[in-house]
Amino acid sequence: MMKTISTWFRHGTEAIAASFLAAMFITFLLQIFSRYVLKTPFGWTLELCLILWVWIVFFGCAFLVRENDHVTFDIFYLSAPRRVQKVLALISAAAIATGMLYAFLPTWDYIDWMKMRKTTTVRNPLDGNKIPMRTIFSIYAMFMLVVAARYIWRFVGVLRNGPPETDHELPGHDHEPPAIQEGDEVV
Incomplete structure (x- = not known):
């Protein structure tokens, strides 16, 4: 369902x-x-x-x-053991969610203040009035809340299940480097 x-x-x-x-x-x-x-x-x-x-x-x-659509600088993350990856994933998810939630009220205050300003030429087709800038930029407030909710969900998921396998998978990449045995050639 x-x-x-x-x-x-x-x-x-x-x-x-x-x-x-x-x-x-x-x-x-x-x-x-x-x-x-x-x-x-x-x-x-x-x-x-x-x-x-x-x-x-x-x-x-x-x-x-989606998470895997973002460009990430994850060389250190990918080379870390699973436990360290979990800590890094928790820290990043908490930082993003906290940052978005911390900035939400001041951002909304500014967006709400923008109700005084209106579009220059575009008018609402239903009533003919100019559109308040608050209406236009309210999508940013929605963006902040959705991103915060996504990363809170991600934090809980990492806490329960460990770091995600699929977001940072590279073909042929093992989490643990193979042990070099005697007689192996170093290329």
């Missing part, structure tokens, strides 16, 4: 992100058409592209990017 919900959630978030990308692409094409064919650029297209980009980045990072 949980796997089915997870699959539907993943497909739903992928569809949302894809629709954001499609909307941004169509807006970009409209911007080119208005500028070079009509010779009258639409001001709102640039602002809408920027708004969509902010949402694509933070929505995608919150819900779509």
Whole structure:
């Protein structure tokens, strides 16, 4: 049951992100058409592209990017024994979750303050009003909470099951280096 919900959630978030990308692409094409064919650029297209980009980045990072999609500098982590890997995984998960939660309230305070500022050209299609910047940047607050929750979950998982095997697996990499025996050639 949980796997089915997870699959539907993943497909739903992928569809949302894809629709954001499609909307941004169509807006970009409209911007080119208005500028070079009509010779009258639409001001709102640039602002809408920027708004969509902010949402694509933070929505995608919150819900779509997996741990093994990140670039990691893990030479020391991979060369460490399993117990040290567990400690390093716990420290990193705790640091990321703590940092996000610690910064959340001041960040939300600033995002909430941005309700006074509104978009320059983009208007809400339902009521015609300019969109508050708080609405636009609220995705960052969601990103912070989701990332904190992911790393709290990761911390608990590492505590229960040890460091993950799959996030940092390299082909042909053994956790323990092979012992050199007498008669082996050093290359």
